[in-house]
Amino acid sequence: MRRMKALKWVAGMMLAGAVATGVAHAGQIVVGQVAPMTGLEATQGRAYAVGMELAFQAANAAGGVNGNTFALVRKDDGGRPEDTVAATKQLLAEQKPLVLAGYFGTRNINDLVASRILEQDRIALVGYRVAEIRPESPLLYSVRATLRDEINKLTEHLATIGITQLGLFYEENKGAPALLAAADEAAAKAKATIVAKAGYAVGSNKADDAVAALVKAKPQAIIMVSTGAAAAAFIEGYRADGGKAQLFAHSGADVEQLLKRLSEEQMHGVAIAQVTPSPYKISNRLTKEFIDLVAKTAKLEVPVSYSMMEGFIAGKVIVEAVRRQKGKPSREGITAALDAMDSYNLGGYVVGFKPGMHSGSRFVELSIVTGAGKIRQ
Structure with a gap:
């Protein structure tokens, strides 16, 4: 019995030491x-x-x-x-x-x-x-x-439904030349053409000039690579000016923010690329x-x-x-x-990451806003 008690005491001390460490x-x-x-x-x-x-x-x-x-x-x-x-x-x-x-x-x-x-x-x-x-x-x-993955997904989808005349609404940042080149490349792969490109100033949501340019160009669909605030301003202005193109946004536009700012009628049919599974x-x-x-x-x-x-x-x-x-x-x-x-x-x-490769995912799917203001995959 004494030996058993001694062993328990030693085990307890070892456990205490491990916990303390x-x-x-x-x-x-x-x-x-x-x-x-x-x-x-x-x-x-x-x-x-x-x-x-x-x-x-x-x-x-x-x-x-x-x-x-x-x-x-x-x-x-x-x-x-x-x-x-x-x-x-x-x-x-x-x-x-x-x-x-x-x-x-x-x-x-x-x-x-x-x-x-x-x-x-x-x-x-x-x-x-x-x-x-x-x-x-x-x-x-x-x-x-990546944004390139999103643009490829959007243009591929449009090609499958016979839409080949595209417009692009984008932020005029330092990376704009790379974006425009990637969009042209993705459109070419899909046998489509970007017939008009219209930008807005960095850090703003001023979309009036872009709205006018894209209404005039009359593309079949417009891809929006912008913040949520700028996308909301563009959609509102474009719909108000009679624009008929289908509207597709990259994930940064944030569908929930758009639904909060715009009416169900304005958002009806807007499609948005999503880079995570639906929450x-x-x-x-x-x-x-x-x-x-x-x-x-x-x-x-x-x-x-x-x-x-x-x-x-x-x-x-x-x-x-x-x-x-x-x-x-x-x-x-x-x-x-x-x-x-x-x-x-x-x-x-x-x-997944590797040294020199820090874009961790390739997941992209499309969601669309229904007439009832609901998000459908």
Whole structure:
């Protein structure tokens, strides 16, 4: 009996030592987000944040990852590029996040990359939205399909229904030449022609000139590569001026935002490329997990949306990158884990990265707005 008690005492001491060691290495992992929490794109920025928080709360409720829990710290840039850079510097200095996530805006991302903050602090940015075809950047990781993938999907679909005369509405940013070239290439492959291209100023939603140009050109269909605010302004003006073309938007236009700003009549028949599975129906294990978590949440900050699903995916990728590290998580460890994440299946949605290839998905499907203002795949 004495021997048994002694063995139990030793086992207890060993367990206590293991627990103490785990606590010593455990901590809170801060994820930093600088995005529009106010302004034209605030709904998307906040929805993306809520999606990440759902993923982090699920990981925390399960005991964390290797003894670590997750916390999201947000800062508002109002969509202004200069504020994105300044807020990121402040975030890095004060909260010292392990990783950044959920950024928005073409100029915002370009200015952030040009500032070299990511390289100087050796920190990765996982999950972002831009309206351009941009080159790969060493510390930027996208969890969505590329804009090129979306344009190819849209033009291929149009070709199958006999639509060959296209218009293009786009943001006049630094990446516009690459976008226009990609659109021409995709149209040529589909044996179609872009008969008119009309842009709008970066950071605005002034679409009057573009509306006039595309109404005059009379294409059969118009592809919109723009923010949600600009797409809403274009659709409103185009419908009001008698435009008859079918309207197709890339995923950044955010169907929920359009439905909120425009009438059912204006939105009827608008098709939008989606780069995540629908957040409204269970189609795989990922969507079931998301919908179950939403149902358990007492009060969501913003309504469920595709942006929220994308944020959820980004959050799960970050959790997995931490899980794959041995010992105390580090910024360098996050980057190494992401670069080795060749084919990570989240449950029906696959994300994969390699060194020099940071566009993590090829998933694109189309949704269309019905006469009742409902979204149908």
